Each structure stands twice: as C-alpha cells, then as structure tokens.
Amino acid sequence: MKDARMKLSDTSYAAVMAKRNEIMKRSVGIDYEKYATGPLSFDYQGLMEDTGYDIETVGCIQAETAVGDTPMVQLNNLTALARTTARGGMGARIFVKDEAQNPSGSFKDRRASLSVYEAKKKGYKGVVAATSGNYGAAVASQAAKLGLSCIIVQEAFDSHGVAQPEIAEKARACEAYGAEVLRLSVGPELFYVFLLILAETGYFNASLYTPYSVLGIETLGAELVRDLSAWDGGLNPDVVVATHAGGGNITGTGRGLEKAGATDIMCVGASVDLSGLHMASDTDFNRKSFTTGHTGFGIPFATWPDRADVPRNAARPLRYMDRFVTVTQGEVFYITQALAELEGMERGPAGNTSLTAAFALAREMEQDKIIVVQETEYTGAGKHPIAQLNLAKQMGVTVRRGNPEENAPGKAIVIPEHPSQIQIVDVDMEGLRTSYVKNAGRSLQPGESPTDTDIAFLAEDCRATEDFVRRVLSEAI
Amino acid sequence: MAKQVKKGILVEIEQVILTPDERAPQVPDDTRKVPLVMRARGMLTDDSVIGEEAGIETVTGRLLTGKLVEENPAYDHGFGTPIPELIPIGREARDILMKNRKEVSGT
Numbered sequence: 201m202k203d204a205r206m207k208l209s210d211t212s213y214a215a216v217m218a219k220r221n222e223i224m225k226r227s228v229g230i231d232y233e234k235y236a237t238g239p240l241s242f243d244y245q246g247l248m249e250d251t252g253y254d255i256e257t258v259g260c261i262q263a264e265t266a267v268g269d270t271p272m273v274q275l276n277n278l279t280a281l282a283r284t285t286a287r288g289g290m291g292a293r294i295f296v297k298d299e300a301q302n303p304s305g306s307f308k309d310r311r312a313s314l315s316v317y318e319a320k321k322k323g324y325k326g327v328v329a330a331t332s333g334n335y336g337a338a339v340a341s342q343a344a345k346l347g348l349s350c351i352i353v354q355e356a357f358d359s360h361g362v363a364q365p366e367i368a369e370k371a372r373a374c375e376a377y378g379a380e381v382l383r384l385s386v387g388p389e390l391f392y393v394f395l396l397i398l399a400e401t402g403y404f405n406a407s408l409y410t411p412y413s414v415l416g417i418e419t420l421g422a423e424l425v426r427d428l429s430a431w432d433g434g435l436n437p438d439v440v441v442a443t444h445a446g447g448g449n450i451t452g453t454g455r456g457l458e459k460a461g462a463t464d465i466m467c468v469g470a471s472v473d474l475s476g477l478h479m480a481s482d483t484d485f486n487r488k489s490f491t492t493g494h495t496g497f498g499i500p501f502a503t504w505p506d507r508a509d510v511p512r513n514a515a516r517p518l519r520y521m522d523r524f525v526t527v528t529q530g531e532v533f534y535i536t537q538a539l540a541e542l543e544g545m546e547r548g549p550a551g552n553t554s555l556t557a558a559f560a561l562a563r564e565m566e567q568d569k570i571i572v573v574q575e576t577e578y579t580g581a582g583k584h585p586i587a588q589l590n591l592a593k594q595m596g597v598t599v600r601r602g603n604p605e606e607n608a609p610g611k612a613i614v615i616p617e618h619p620s621q622i623q624i625v626d627v628d629m630e631g632l633r634t635s636y637v638k639n640a641g642r643s644l645q646p647g648e649s650p651t652d653t654d655i656a657f658l659a660e661d662c663r664a665t666e667d668f669v670r671r672v673l674s675e676a677i
Numbered sequence: 678m679a680k681q682v683k684k685g686i687l688v689e690i691e692q693v694i695l696t697p698d699e700r701a702p703q704v705p706d707d708t709r710k711v712p713l714v715m716r717a718r719g720m721l722t723d724d725s726v727i728g729e730e731a732g733i734e735t736v737t738g739r740l741l742t743g744k745l746v747e748e749n750p751a752y753d754h755g756f757g758t759p760i761p762e763l764i765p766i767g768r769e770a771r772d773i774l775m776k777n778r779k780e781v782s783g784t
C-alpha cells in the first residue's frame with residue numbers, strides 16, 4: 201500500500217501553500233516537471249499519453265462499473281419548438297446524450313472512473329476531491345465500487361450557515377456512497393484545507409484536472425459519433441455543445457471526437473452568464489442559482505487553465521473550443537421546464553445549460569443539420585429549479601417572466617415569456633486568446649523570457665498564430 | 678439546560694479553520710470579515726454537550742474535534758413551494774406547437 205502522507209511541522213496558511221507542489225506531486229503520482237519544455241511550455245500530448253490509457257482501455261475500465269454507453273435521445277418536440285422560432289427551412293435536429301443514466305447521475309462518472317481506477321492501481325488507500333458539484337458524488341460512487349476511502353471537500357454555505365441547496369444535495373449523495381464530506385464556508389482557502397487533508401491522509405488527489413479525469417471524457421465524444429452513425433440512415437453531428445466551466449468537458453469531448461475521426465465538427469462551449477458576481481464573495485455566494493457551468497469558472501479557466509489544483513491542467517479548453525456562448529439563468533430554467541414537459545425528461549438545470557444554447561444555435565442551422573448536446577444530469581431535492589428559485593427569492597433576487605435580456609446576475613432572474621426570446625451571446629474568442637497569452641506572459645518569473653518553444657506551445661494551446669502570440673506577449677511583458 | 682449527546686451518536690461539529698485576520702490575501706472584503714468555517718459529521722467519541730468541544734470519528738476513521746452543533750444532523754434541503762413563474766411554461770409551449778401544426782397542415 202502506498203504511503204503518501206506528509207508530516208507538516210507548520211500548518212499555517214502560508215506554510216502549507218508554500219508546500220503545495222510537493223503535496224500535489226505525492227498525491228497525484230505524476231512528476232509534472234518532467235514535461236516542462238520551457239518557462240511556459242510543456243509537453244501536453246506526452247503528459248496525456250504517458251498515462252498509458254488509450255480510449256479503448258478507458259472504455260473497458262468504465263464498462264466494468266457501468267459508466268458510459270448512455271442513451272442518445274432525439275428531442276423531437278424541442279426541435280419542433282425551436283423551428284417555430286426560426287426562419288423557414290432553419291432549425292437543426294437536437295439530440296441529447298442522456299448522461300444522467302450514469303451510476304451517480306452525471307457524465308462526471310466518466311472522469312471519476314479513471315481517476316479512482318488509477319488511484320487503486322497506484323496503491324493509494326483513498327481518494328480526495330475538492331468539488332461542490334456532481335464530481336464529488338461520482339468520485340464517491342467509484343471509490344465505493346473499488347473499495348477505497350473517499351473524502352470530498354465542498355464550499356457549501358455562507359457565513360450565516362445558509363447552504364446552497366444544490367450543494368447540500370451533493371453532500372447527501374456523497375454520504376450516501378459512504379464518503380466523508382467536509383463542508384466549508386465561502387472562500388478560496390478551501391484549497392488550503394484540501395492540501396492539509398492530502399498531507400494527513402496520503403490519499404490520491406482525484407483532481408478534475410489530471411490527465412485521468414480528462415481522458416475519462418474522451419469516450420463520451422467517441423460514443424456520440426458512434427451513436428449517431430448507427431442512427432436510422434446514419435447521421436453525423438455538425439455541432440456538439442458542451443457546458444463549459446473548468447474546461448475538462450469540452451477538452452475531453454473534443455479529444456474523443458478527434459479520436460473517433462470526426463474532425464470537422466464545431467465544438468461549442470456554453471456557460472451561464474454570472475458576470476458581476478464575485479466567486480469568492482460571501483454575500484454573492486447564495487445570490488447565484490448555478491454553482492457550476494457558469495462564466496465565473498468558464499472565463500478564468502479558458503484564459504488561464506493552470507490556475508487548477510494540479511501544476512499543469514490537462515483541460516486546455518481553447519485547444520478544442522471553436523465557439524463560446526453564454527445563456528442566462530432564466531433561459532436555462534425555462535428549457536429545464538420545457539424538457540420535462542415536452543420530452544418527458546426531468547433533468548438537473550446545470551446540465552441543461554448546453555441544451556439551452558443548442559435551442560438557440562439550432563435556429564442558425566438548416567433543418568437537415570444535427571446538433572448534439574453531450575450531457576444531462578440527475579435532478580432531485582435541492583438540485584432543481586424549484587429549490588434554486590426559492591433560494592433566489594429568499595435572498596431577495598427578483599424572479600419574473602420577461603425578456604431575458606433584462607437578466608441581471610444576483611439581482612434579477614428573468615424567465616422568458618416566449619421561446620423566441622432564448623438567445624445566445626457570443627464570447628469574443630480573440631479576446632479570450634489575448635487574455636490567455638497575456639496571463640502566460642505574466643506568469644514568467646523575473647529573468648525568464650519566452651523561448652521559441654514557448655511561443656509555439658502558446659500558439660497551439662489557444663489556436664492562434666505564432667505572430668499573434670509574439671505580438672500579445674511583447675505588449676504584456 | 679445544555680443538551681447532552683451520548684457517545685456513538687452521529688453528530689455534526691464545526692471548526693474555525695481561519696479567523697478573519699488569517700484569511701488569504703486575495704479574498705474580497707466581505708469574505709475577510711468572517712472566519713473560514715468547516716463542518717464535519719461523524720460518530721461522537723465521548724458523551725458531550727451541544728455547543729461545547731467534542732470529538733468525532735469520521736466515516737474514513739479520522740479523529741476530529743470541534744464545537745458540537747447538531748445531533749443526528751438533518752438533510753433539510755428540499756424543493757419548497759412551486760414556482761408560479763415556471764408553471765405556465767409547459768402549456769404555453771404545447772399551445773405554440775399545436776398552433777404551428779395547424780398552420781403547417783392548413784387545418
């Protein structure tokens with residue numbers, strides 16, 4: 201049995217944070233320094249390939265715990281509704297991969313399965329994950345199946361002790377799978393607690409951002425190509441929409457599509473617009489009705505993926521995202537209700553972010569085109585529009601019908617009066633690339649300067665030209 | 678009178694992880710005014726009193742101490758009352774589809 205415990209003589213915030221790289225190295229079992237190719241660049245594909253897991257192997261591991269192979273569902277009635285709001289001949293067919301059918305109720309089982317499998321293979325006694333979302337339940341479920349201990353660290357309630365209902369439900373689910381759940385008040389120092397637990401227990405860091413977590417999603421991308429090619433008449437997806445937060449979902453899906461040979465598909469990331477709310481603010485915490493899949497994660501992780509809880513993030517969204525759009529909370533609640541009442545599928549709101557974007561995107565595409573929403577998630581107490589909107593009202597947020605353009609995160613949730621009001625707003629990709637390169641430039645230590653290898657890496661990492669990278673860097677440094 | 682809880686009962690404890698003046702430099706002002714607090718559940722290791730220091734053994738076998746806050750802590754998240762703003766959506770959408778089908782078929 202592996203013993204990755206670490207005795208910390210000083211457990212103050214500053215002392216523990218200073219040991220972060222050492223703690224993380226022991227807890228993931230990957231020597232990230234080995235992959236550095238310059239001050240900024242690293243061998244991304246090498247990091248992924250050295251895990252030794254090809255997509256077929258991942259599929260076999262997931263099949264052992266009944267993860268994946270979820271149904272593909274054609275949403276005829278939502279497609280028809282979208283077409284009533286589109287110009288003549290427009291309105292792509294909308295399909296959804298019903299990932300809620302995974303053992304713990306979301307696509308996160310794919311990410312957790314490979315992480316926990318790897319933890320067991322490497323001899324760790326248990327796994328730890330810092331997550332307030334579906335991933336916690338997924339890690340707990342997989343740990344239960346593989347006989348490992350599990351600790352989930354959540355940001356769960358504000359300073360008045362008011363819990364986010366969606367997160368409270370995740371805590372209950374984790375405990376149902378036999379995990380220890382540590383619930384914290386608001387603040388980024390959750391990471392400090394997470395490091396303390398890793399050092400004390402010597403458990404595996406089942407981070408969302410390791411190569412395992414991202415490789416686990418590749419099967420989803422490949423399956424959706426397979427599912428549609430087997431559809432009556434043989435279909436090919438034209439657009440795939442993925443809810444975007446930390447970047448793993450779109451990265452893994454995009455890699456899976458590539459591995460299935462589908463290289464001409466447009467990958468769209470979709471986030472709920474929570475602009476103006478501060479993610480580390482105690483007062484803003486319960487003024488948001490979505491705890492993930494929102495711009496508070498989506499933008500920072502697109503423009504600087506290496507802010508994660510591992511030294512190098514395996515989720516590199518700008519490599520795989522062709523377009524990034526936002527929708528509003530009220531629009532997602534509308535579509536969640538419509539999915540239940542028109543398609544007979546009651547699913548969780550956060551997972552329907554991409555469906556909401558797809559509803560609007562379908563209007564831009566001809567009727568013979570195919571748009572695939574690559575996930576749903578389970579729903580239930582707390583994790584439901586009714587629970588989320590009741591909390592919003594309790595916190596003084598206005599909930600009303602109207603034009604979603606009047607949406608104001610933290611102040612007003614505007615539920616569309618008509619499906620024609622559901623719109624997407626494009627995030628400026630050029631702006632994201634610029635921010636990404638600037639953030640890279642700012643991460644240089646005194647005395648370091650970018651090499652040609654760095655320039656080539658950054659260009660590949662955000663899909664820009666090397667000239668673009670050089671120009672932005674020269675302005676940033 | 679303070680409530681006694683017997684050893685071996687499932688309880689919830691609360692720990693202050695960081696006091697306001699120990700919080701990370703990057704936290705916003707409203708968060709800096711309050712401590713970072715953690716709540717954990719486990720089996721009480723000795724007879725204890727609500728509101729006082731107590732020890733627990735968590736499900737992974739870790740021993741933690743903190744202020745005893747709740748005996749047999751509830752899962753009290755739920756749904757709440759139906760949301761009036763969501764209720765009409767299904768019927769409205771079906772009406773739109775029905776009207777459109779009539780227009781398309783000319784009946």
